Amino acid sequence: MNYIPNIISGLRILLIPVFIILIINKSYHIAVLIFLIMGATDIIDGALARYLKCVSVLGGYLDAIADKIMINTSFYMLCNMGILPDYIFYITILRDMLIIAGTIFNGNNQPQTVNPIFLSKINTFMQFTLVTFCILFLTNTVSLTYMQDIINTVLLTTIFSAVEYIYNYRRNLPYKNIKFTSQI
Numbered sequence: 001m002n003y004i005p006n007i008i009s010g011l012r013i014l015l016i017p018v019f020i021i022l023i024i025n026k027s028y029h030i031a032v033l034i035f036l037i038m039g040a041t042d043i044i045d046g047a048l049a050r051y052l053k054c055v056s057v058l059g060g061y062l063d064a065i066a067d068k069i070m071i072n073t074s075f076y077m078l079c080n081m082g083i084l085p086d087y088i089f090y091i092t093i094l095r096d097m098l099i100i101a102g103t104i105f106n107g108n109n110q111p112q113t114v115n116p117i118f119l120s121k122i123n124t125f126m127q128f129t130l131v132t133f134c135i136l137f138l139t140n141t142v143s144l145t146y147m148q149d150i151i152n153t154v155l156l157t158t159i160f161s162a163v164e165y166i167y168n169y170r171r172n173l174p175y176k177n178i179k180f181t182s183q184i
Helices: 004-024 028-051 057-080 086-104 118-138 147-172
Strands: none
Touching: 004 028, 004 057, 028 057, 028 118, 057 086, 057 118, 086 147, 118 147
């Protein structure tokens, strides 16, 4: 039972190529369904891990990697199709690189648990909403009326969550504990 959340995260990763193929083949109705399933697995794996009390470092990384691949691949595809502006993809990639760098260069050699901040969860939800909205637009289900508002929200939550991660990383760096004294 303890591996079920990791299996669900792995399933999300395995669904990403299926999603890409569906977008390339313009099977947007099925693509939106697959994307919604991937979003549901994001909620389910975390809830199950907490419920089964099997939260692990591996699971945290697997969930974060699945999220990053799912969103960044979707943004890349939608930018290449001209549905989204390129800067959304670049800012999202930059934020993710900052998070990865902060995790790797944390100042100690211990595995670091992945604990997303609340603003990051809002950001992921808004990114998911933006991709879903774009795919629904491709199915002619929704109009572009609120597209810029969603893009602006994603942009703001991406930037603010990056700033908060940077602040948290700087606060936890080991050099803050060094005291300089002059001994002459």
